Amino acid sequence: MLDFSQIKLGSVVIFNGSPSIITKCDFLRMQQRKPVKKCAMKNIVTGVNQEYSFKSGESIEEAELKREPASFMYVTGNVLTFMLSNTYETIDLPASMLGDKSDYLKEGLEVTILYFNENAISIDLPVKISYTIVQTAPAVKGNTVSSIMKDAEIETGRIVKVPAFIDIGEKVLINTVEDEYAERVK
Numbered sequence: 001m002l003d004f005s006q007i008k009l010g011s012v013v014i015f016n017g018s019p020s021i022i023t024k025c026d027f028l029r030m031q032q033r034k035p036v037k038k039c040a041m042k043n044i045v046t047g048v049n050q051e052y053s054f055k056s057g058e059s060i061e062e063a064e065l066k067r068e069p070a071s072f073m074y075v076t077g078n079v080l081t082f083m084l085s086n087t088y089e090t091i092d093l094p095a096s097m098l099g100d101k102s103d104y105l106k107e108g109l110e111v112t113i114l115y116f117n118e119n120a121i122s123i124d125l126p127v128k129i130s131y132t133i134v135q136t137a138p139a140v141k142g143n144t145v146s147s148i149m150k151d152a153e154i155e156t157g158r159i160v161k162v163p164a165f166i167d168i169g170e171k172v173l174i175n176t177v178e179d180e181y182a183e184r185v186k
Contacts, residue, residue, distance in 0.1 A: 003059045007037055012044070012063040015052065019044045019063040019116050044114065044122050047099070066115040067124075072105045080105065080123075082113065091120065098123050103158035104176050106131075128173045130185050131155050139167035149181075 002011060011022045024040035034056040042049050054060070070082040070091065078095045080102065091113070095102045097120070104125055105111075112124040136152035149161040160174055162181045171185035 001059045002062050004035075004037065004054060004056050007039065007054055007060065012065055013041070014061040014063050015041055015043075015050070018046070019065065019121065020050070023049075044116070063116060066118075068113050068115065070111055070113050072107060072109045072111060074107065075102070075105070082111065082123075084113075085110075093120055093123065097121075098125075101125060101176060103156055104129060104174070106156050125176045127177055128175055128182050130171055130173055133162065133166060133168055133170050133172060136162065136166065136168055140164040 002013065007013075007022065007025065009022055009025045012019055013022065014020075020041040020043045022039050023042050026038045027035065028038055029035040036056070037054045038051070039054060040049060040051050069085040071085060073081045073083055073090065075081070075095065079092050080095050080098070082091050082093065083089070084091060093113070098105070106129075109129065110126065113120050114122040114124065131154035133152045134155055137150050140148070148164040150164055150166075151159050152162040152166060153159055154172075154174065160179070160181060162172060166172060166181075166184065173182040173185055174180070175182045
């Protein structure tokens with residue numbers, strides 16, 4: 001159990017019977033009132049966002065999650081196949097578990113599979129992944145300011161926004177959390 005003082009950003013708790021991760025947590029103390037922590041949580045299973053204000057003295061159950069490293073192998077229809085790094089077993093998971101982020105998967109990519117009650121509930125991608133640009137408009141010479149963006153297709157087929165000076169064949173780091181260009185790989 002997590003008591004009021006232990007509830008913080010990134011904690012995984014059982015809220016309304018299912019695991020949720022705290023994505024925002026603000027401590028509020030108003031005059032002549034007990035302190036509260038106003039938290040925004042994302043349900044790991046359904047992806048639904050919810051808010052709750054924890055009052056002083058309140059506690060919540062911490063979720064027991066198991067994390068297992070795996071590598072992406074291939075996709076068949078709507079099924080993603082991963083190989084568990086520790087046991088070399090393969091596991092099939094629905095593509096809906098990643099949603100639109102499944103476009104970031106490429107062969108051999110290391111991910112983390114989260115388990116709750118022995119059931120796979122989520123797939124964590126690395127924050128930044130290196131990709132090769134396979135299709136984009138020609139690079140604009142002399143423009144090194146990254147405020148001008150253009151569409152580019154990465155090797156997995158996903159379209160991302162990159163600065164105007166990026167050309168076909170270059171490697172770039174993409175931030176999978178923010179869905180945006182991070183930097184050029186040297």
